[in-house]
Amino acid sequence: MKRNLAISISRPRGRSSGEEAGGAIRFRHGLRPRTIAEQIADTCGVMIVEGRLAPGDRVGEEKLAEMYRVSRGPVREAIRILEKRRLVDIIPRRGAFVRAITLDSIADLFNVRNALAAMAVETVTRRAARQEKDPTLLKLxxxxxxLARMAEDPACSPLDFSFQLTRIVYTLISGSGNRLLGEIWTELNEHTFWTAIWRTPQDGLTHEERQARYAQVNATVELVRAGQVPEAAASLRTWMDEIRDRVLQNLA
Structure with missing residues (x-):
């Protein structure tokens, strides 16, 4: 017996340039409104990651089309998006079925992203030691x-704070000049279940937590500016690994 998909499309929220709902950043110039297919995929993705849709559940086109009062076209596109994000498997002549997501698979995603970020910060820090007015440092x-202003604001949204953390990390990714690293990073953000994880706040849920996280990020930036390569990488890995553990704890 299949589950009913009792879900609704959430309205896209406005973000600053380069940001998207879901904690992912679309690394391109300009923004466009999210399509109906993307909204359906986002909503279904959250349900899959949170376990409200179980592994093996069928994601039926007809049911979704009826529920959202849309044609089958946007629903098919939504299912293809979910497949790209590794959230469903499409079986020919049978349909789409929820793919199993384990805490280990989520940890693997974080570990790869954190390792890539550490590689990037090493490159940027080496350059900072040689080049005082590095453009990446200015952007950082x-x-x-x-982030400091957000950390001081008790009313700051945890999700907005997390978005800003992601922007800081991407500043390092793009500033490294490693094109392959940037492509892999973007691929992980756009074509995995990363967006579904960050549709709801996962870290920095209180004012005190956001202030503590800012202090860690501030320490990392200072080490980058000082050209201390291994120390900067270790500092960044510390707080990024803490975020990973916090997310795993939340989802458990």
């Missing part, structure tokens, strides 16, 4: 200042 300073 702006991002840090924005």
């Amino acid at each position: 300073e702006r991002r840090r200042a924005q």
Whole structure:
């Protein structure tokens, strides 16, 4: 007996340039409204990650089309998006079925992303030791200042704070100049269940937690500016690994 998909499309929320709902960042210039297919995929993705749709459950086109009062076209596209994000398997002549997501698979995703970020910060830090007015450092300073203001604001949204953390990490990714690293990072963000994880706040849920996280990020930036390569990488891995553990704890 299959489950009923009692879900609704959430309205897309406005973000600053380069950001998207779901904790992922679409690394391109400009923004466009999210399509109906993307909204359906986002909503279904959250249900899969949170376990409200179980492994093996069928994601039926007809049921979704009826529920959202849309044609089958956007629903088919939503299912293809879910397949790209590794959230469903499409079996020819049978349909789409929820793919099993384990805490280990989520940990693997975090571990790969954190390792890539550490590689990037090493490259940027080496360059900072040789080049005082590095453009990446200037951008990093702006991002840090924005995060500082958010950390001081008791009313700051935890999700907005997490978005800003992601922007800081991507500043390092793009600033490394490693094109392959950037492509892999973007692929992990856009074509995995990463977006579904961050549709709801996972870290920095209180004012005190956000202040503590900012202090860690601030320490990392200072080490980057000082050209201390292994120390900067270790500092970044510390707080990124803490975020990983926090998310795993939440989802458990």
